[in-house]
Amino acid sequence: MGHKDKKKPSKSYGFEISEQSNGTVLLSISGEVNLLNLNDLYVEIIKLLKESSSDQLIKLDFSKTHTNDSSIAALVINLKRKINEKAANIEIVTLDNTSVKLLEFVDLNEITEMPTPPHYYTNPLQLFGEHVIEEFQEFKDTVSFVGRVTLEMSWKLRHPHRIRWGEVVHLIQQTGAEALPIVALMSTLIGLVTAFSSAIQLRQFGAGIYIANLVGIGMTREMGPLIAAILMAGRTGSAFAAELGTMNISDEVDALRVMRIDPLDYLVMPRLFAVMLTLPLLTLFADAFGIIGGMIVAIVGLDISPGAFFSQLQKSIVLWDVFSGVMKAFIFGLLIAGVGCYRGLVTRGGAMGVGKSTTTSVVSGIFLIVLADSVFVVLFHYLGIG
DSSP states (O other), X not given: OOOOOOOOOOOSEEEEEEEOTTSOEEEEEEEXXXXXXXXXXXXXXXXXXXXXXXXXXXXXXXXXXXXXXSHHHXXXXXXXXXXXXXXXXXXXXXXOHHHHHHHTTSOGGGOOSOOOOOOOOOOHHHHHHHXXXXXXXXXXXXXXXXXXXXXXHHHHHHOGGGSOHHHHHHHHHHHTGGGHHHHHHHHHHHHHHHHHHHHHHHHHTTOGGGHHHHHHHHIIIIIHHHHHHHHHIIIIIHHHHHHHHHHHHTTHHHHXXXXXXXXXXXXXXXXXXXXXXXXXXXXXXXHHHHHHHHHHHHHHHHOOOHHHHHHHHHHHXXXXXXXXXXXXXXXXXXXXXXXXXXXXXXXXXXHHHHHHHHHHHHHHHHHHHHHXXXXXXXXXXXXXXX
C-alpha cells in the first residue's frame, strides 16, 4: 500500500482586524475556537497586534465565534497578559455566555505577565540566624511536648482505669508479638558473631569456657537492650511517625480536637504504654536468643558441652545484669514512642513531610537510645553497680 500525504486541516476560524477613526483597533474573530486551533489563532493575533502602537485601545469581538470548551476564555486571558506587556488596553465587545461565566472568576485588569519566582537570599549570616531561630522553636515545641506527656502520664498512672487498655493490647500485638521473629533472628546472629570473634582469642589462652561470661554479660547488659531498641525504633517508631503524620496532614488530628478529644490522650498515650510494656519483654527475648547463638559457637567451635556452658553462665550472670538491661529497655521504649509520636504530630507539607518525619524519627530515636545507654553506663559506673 502506498503512503498518502497528510494534508494540514483547514482552519476552522477566521479573523479580521480594522482600525477605527478614533485610533481604536477592532479585532473580529469568527468560526469555531477549540483547544486544537487555539495556539495557532493566538500566534496569528499576536503577529497582527505587534504592528499596532502601544497606546491603542484594542477591542475583541467574539460575536461570530462559537466553542464547546473554555478555549475563548483562555484566549482572552493570554491575550490580556501579552497586551499588558506592551502597556496596551483591551476591551471585550461581545462574548458568549459560557466564556463570560468563566471570565467572572478572573479579573482581567489584574492580569500581568507570569510572576517570577521569589529570590531567596543566601547570605551565610542570615541562613545561620534562620537556623538558630528554627532550632530554638523546635526546642520549645519539644519541651512543651515532653511536659504535656509527663503530666498526662502521671495522671494516667494515678487513674489506670482511664487508660485505653483495648488499644494498648492491640498495639502490643503490633509492636511486640509481630516483632518476635526479627528480634530472634538478629539476636541469634549477634550472639553468634560476638562469640565467634571472641572464641579465636580465648582459645589461644585456653580460656574458652569464659565465652559464656562474655556472651551472657554482654547480651543482658548491653547488646540485648540495644538490639531490641534499635529494631523497635526502625520498625515501630517510624510507623508511629508515618501514621500520625498522615493523620495530621489529612486533618484527622484537627477533627479530634473539634470533637473535644485530646490527641495526646487518644493517640499518644496508648502508644507510649504499649512500647514501654513491650520493649522490656523483647529485651528478655533478645537476651535468650543471643545467649543461644553464643552457646552454638561454644559447642561447635570450642567443644564445650551445653551443661558446662550453662553452669559457667549461671556463675557469671547475676540478677542485676538482667534487671539493668530491662530497666534500660523501659526508658528506651519511652524515648522511641515519644519521638515517633512527636514527629508525627508536627508533620507538615504533605507526603514529603511524612517521609521526612519518618526518617527523622528513626535517626532521632537511635541517637537518643545510644545517648541514654551512655548515660546509664557512666551512672552505673559511678554508683558502683555497673
